[in-house]
Structures are given as C-alpha cells and as structure tokens.
Amino acid sequence: MTDINELRFDKNGLIPAIVVDSVTKRVLTLAYMNRESLRISMEKGLTCFWSRSRQTLWLKGETSGNFQHIVSITADCDRDALVVSVKPDGPACHLGTVSCFEYPVWESEELKDFSLTALYKLIQGRKTEKKEGSYTTYLFEKGLDKILKKVGEESTEVIIAAKAEDKKDTIYEIADLAYHVMVLMVQAGISLEDIHNELASRHVIDKKVKQEKMT
Numbered sequence: 001m002t003d004i005n006e007l008r009f010d011k012n013g014l015i016p017a018i019v020v021d022s023v024t025k026r027v028l029t030l031a032y033m034n035r036e037s038l039r040i041s042m043e044k045g046l047t048c049f050w051s052r053s054r055q056t057l058w059l060k061g062e063t064s065g066n067f068q069h070i071v072s073i074t075a076d077c078d079r080d081a082l083v084v085s086v087k088p089d090g091p092a093c094h095l096g097t098v099s100c101f102e103y104p105v106w107e108s109e110e111l112k113d114f115s116l117t118a119l120y121k122l123i124q125g126r127k128t129e130k131k132e133g134s135y136t137t138y139l140f141e142k143g144l145d146k147i148l149k150k151v152g153e154e155s156t157e158v159i160i161a162a163k164a165e166d167k168k169d170t171i172y173e174i175a176d177l178a179y180h181v182m183v184l185m186v187q188a189g190i191s192l193e194d195i196h197n198e199l200a201s202r203h204v205i206d207k208k209v210k211q212e213k214m215t
Contacts, residue, residue: 004038008080014050015082019092022071022085023196024117028092029100031060033082038073045070047084066090116192119179123186139183147187150180 031049040048061067068086126136154177
C-alpha cells in the first residue's frame with residue numbers, strides 16, 4: 001500500500017481525485033482532496049473533498065444524500081493524482097446527472113468503445129423513444145410474451161451450437177441471447193448494476209460436492 005506521505009500535493013496542498021463508478025467504470029467527476037479530506041475519506045469510506053470555491057471541506061452527499069462509498073483509492077506513478085473507485089448512491093453532478101462528464105466534444109466513429117452499458121442505454125432508448133423499423137422497438141411493442149419467446153428460442157440456439165462444439169456459432173448465439181436478455185431486463189426494469197450486485201453477493205460460486213465413501 002502507498003503511504004499517504006508519499007503522495008505529492010500541489011502548492012495549495014491539493015491533489016486531483018478522479019472519481020470512477022466501480023461497476024460501470026464510468027468517470028463520474030473530477031474533484032480535489034487535501035490531506036484532511038483524504039484522511040476523512042479513508043476513515044469514513046465516503047468521498048470527502050476540498051471545495052476550492054468555498055474553501056472548505058465537502059463530504060459528498062451530506063446535503064443531497066448522494067453519498068459515494070469508496071471501494072478503493074489508487075495513486076498514479078508520480079503520486080500526484082488519485083483514482084477513487086466508488087459505489088454511488090445517486091448522481092455525481094450537482095445538475096442531477098449521473099456523471100459530470102455528459103457533454104461530448106469529439107468521438108471517432110471507428111475507434112469508439114463498445115460497452116454493455118452503452119448497449120443497455122441504446123435498448124432503453126428504443127423503448128422510450130420508439131424508432132420506426134427498429135427490431136428492438138418492435139420487441140417492446142409486441143410486449144413481454146414476445147420477448148420471453150425470443151429469450152427461449154435463443155437459449156435453445158446456444159444449446160444446439162454448444163452441443164455441436166462449434167465455438168464460432170456458440171459465440172454468435174450467446175451474443176444473440178445476451179442481447180435479448182438485456183431487452184427483457186429493460187422491459188422488467190432490471191439494471192446492469194442489479195445483476196452485478198446479485199453476482200457480487202454470491203460469495204460461494206463453486207461448491208464442492210461431498211461424495212459418500214463406498215463401503
């Protein structure tokens with residue numbers, strides 16, 4: 001573990017803290033800490049910053065209720081910046097948005113990253129803002145029974161491909177199943193975080209089966 005005394009605070013006694021959602025890995029905000037706010041953050045397990053505008057300590061969520069529960073704090077190679085991984089109780093931005101970084105400036109169409117979060121949001125958009133000719137919108141219009149039927153069909157396709165030991169086809173069918181399951185999740189109001197938290201709560205993933213000794 002890096003000792004706090006190894007950190008390099010600037011001439012004002014501050015160090016930038018990049019706050020990231022531990023589940024989605026999305027950057028939530030950029031704030032600043034001094035030694036006292038960092039100490040409080042580590043003691044409480046909640047983000048505490050130094051407000052440069054108000055010149056005072058600021059425990060995130062103390063007023064809004066949108067606390068940020070700290071998973072980890074990591075320093076960069078120069079020890080002059082921090083990444084704070086958190087589980088947020090609500091929006092990070094004072095404007096009420098999930099992240100302070102909501103305003104795209106430029107993005108490469110060829111190199112932009114794919115993410116399950118982005119796909120989930122796209123599927124949500126097809127439900128709330130119906131797009132003519134969209135297969136996803138079509139599924140939502142047909143309703144739950146149609147969505148469940150497709151999940152069942154795709155599950156069968158996965159089994160058939162896997163049984164045939166066709167890796168390429170199995171990957172293709174699993175992707176189809178994953179997409180249709182995400183459509184079901186949106187329809188049912190289940191978030192990616194809900195699934196992440198459920199998996200995280202299962203401490204014992206692999207149980208050994210005790211076999212009785214043959215006598």
